[in-house]
Amino acid sequence: MLKHHKWKLFFVGMGANLALIASLAVSDLKVLAEINWLDVLSEGGAAALALVWLGLILHSRPAGRVTQYLSLGLSGIFLAGFQDLLDEFIRFPETARWDHWIESGCMPIGLVLLTLGIYHWHKEQLSINEQLRKRERLFREHRSLDFTTNLSGADYLRKQLLQALPEHRNAEQSLALLFIDVDNFREINRRYGHQQGDHLLQSLSELILLNIRRSDVLCRYAGDRFALILSNTGRAGAENIAGEISAAVQHFAYKPQNQDESLFHSVSIGIALTSTDTTTRDSAEALIERANLALLHAKEKHHATLQRAA
Amino acid sequence: MNSMNNTADECNAEASSCYQPTPYFEIDTPFIPAHEWPLMLIDMALSRGVEEHKLLRNTGIFREDISRRNLQLSPQQCFQLIHNIQKQHHHQELGFLLGHSLFSSLETTATKALNKATNLQAAIDILIDQQSQLMPLLQFRTCYEQEHLVIYWQDACGAETTLIFLVEMISTALSSLTRWHCDENIPWQFYVTHSKPAYIEQYEVHLHNKVQFSSHANAMSIARDYLYIPWKNNCAATPTGALPVTHPHLQSMSFHRGFLSELYNYLHHNIHHNPSLDKTAAAFGMSSASFKRKLKKHHSHFQEQYDLVRKDLALYWLHQAGWSKDQVAQALHFYDVANLRRAFKKWTGGLSGSR
Helix, strand or coil, X not given: CHHHHHHHHHHHHHHHHHHHHHHHHHCEECCHHHCCHHHHHHHHHHHHHHHHHHHHHHHHCCCCHHHHHHHHHHHHHHHHHHHHHHHHHEECCCCCCHHHHHHHHHHHHHHHHHHXXXXXXXXXXXXXXXXXXXXXXXXXXXXXXXXXXXXXXXHHHHHHHHHHHHHHHHCCCCCEEEEEEECCHHHHHHHHCHHHXXXXXXXXXXXXXXXXXXXXXXXXEECCEEEEEECCCCHHHHHHHHHHHHHHHHCCCECCCCCCCCECCCEEEEEEECCCCCCCCCCHHHXXXXXXXXXXXXXXXXXXXXXXXX | CCCCCHHHHHHHHCCCCCCCCCCEECCCCCCEXXXXXXXXXXXXXXXXXXXXXXXXXXXXXXXXXXXXXXXXXXXXXXXXXXXXXXXXXXXXXXXXXXXXXXXXXXXXXXXXXXXXXXCHHHHHHHHHHCHHHHCXXXXXXXXXXXXXXXXXXXXCCCCHHHHHHHHHHHHHHHHHHHHHHCCCCCCCEEECCCCCCCCHHHHHHHCCCCEECCCCCEEEEEEHHHHHCCCCCCHHHCCCCCCCCCCHHHHCXXXXXXXXXXXXHHHHHCHHHCCCHHHHHHXXXXXXXXXXXXXXXXXXXXXXXXXXXXXXXXXXXXXXXXXXXXXXXXXXXXXXXXXXHHHHHHHHXXXXXXX
């Protein structure tokens, strides 16, 4: 990321250098006894931290308007801090006022730009949240993201349920948990290698995301098993969505790399619902266990149908 | 809980005979072909975002060297590789994933034979016969217990914390193989010595949730009825991208099992001679000090191995052979039943509990 921003870093460096050279040209160094080391530490620390923030921002963000504001703002704050630090070591003559101007001018301008940047960042984040909506709700945990599908994992599912269950209980609404398992997934791995299997999982996750509502959350449970949380949904609604997902997967013609043939898949889906009765308390584990069991039954049914067909 | 294979029965029959150690490999013996499962594991980890320098740190493996096809790794290098993977964030699925591919995606003489097996019994015979090619880091032992066949997995040469990964991998590998060739719903029951992990979902999905945690041994069992169900021949479906491999070096391999497995075998067969550290060291052809050093190199010590053998024998005699506690105490050289009970409690946490 940093290489996209090398000009910004170059100008910040130049600015600091110019300030240093100009200061040395017009004035004398203080003797050691005159230096207040506590001030040096706090002012130097502030400048150094501004530089660290600048580095982190530039390292993690693509170029664009928001990045421009944030980096200009932080650069201004850094330069003001740097000049402040310099006059701890250098005695400026009374006649030279420009050092004050750098110090007092850069700081407010930097702060205004930074505020503007953060405001736009906030707007940007809201629109990203909208995109992430079906992958996460209520809270974010980047460490549980799965590398293959970019969905959250089983840990996230459990935490999500822990938060969502009491809310649904209080509102006397039922929540549905769907476990979606790809039939004969191992066959793809065996035939085409695990990279193709991973790619299929990723495609399927996108496909399922397209078929769910804005309020639903999709996680990757483990292996070829997905977990889908449907809030405020009863049995009929859950079965409806399960049917839609099954149909979408069945019509999805997956093309493995370097192959002309299309592969068609089916999924088995297990549904578990919380009870709306406020006296019984469903735990996250119990709900997951019920969904797993329902999935097992669905799989057996699928297996039996296949055998009958054969 | 233990392992009575044919040779063991013979040895018990003639109590006077004495089992002599056979050649074994050590933790630093390089003999595992790097382009087989280690390469597969490396590729899987890399494709899941593990950085190469973190993956290969301290292993002494260079990715470019593996393509030379004749690079051989020591168990120590494999353990380090697995250890590096275990340090990564949510890569618990890798052991299971490797398990699914272990016998189906690699084309070696041993896996070919395994996939051509006519039934489960034949496959298990191949597994035992060729274990140093299939998965040398674990020692397989089979045992009939009532109506079940139980396959035990034991540490062959000092796996330490990577044993969990290896057990997850091999359990998945064998269950995946049987699901493919025999029956999608084959009812394996799994036993593992570690406690229930946080990533329980992997066990649910890959091992179908039939796992008993905190058991006395790492094992899997199946009803005997499944041993002779004929297997479908799925050989036509072998992967296109598999490596065509020949193994001139494997034929020349002079050993069958790792140092710890060989020691286990020796103690197991010679339990009636009350083997001591000195006697055992002599049988292995070295001084007690060298023997202790070798044990230390394999992250173990004599008492640990001796207790392991005695625990397994005690469980087998009590629960399968129907011996009395007096008989067991005597056979294991305990002064009396109270001493046996105390030792047993230390090994397993209680005498009454079966597996």
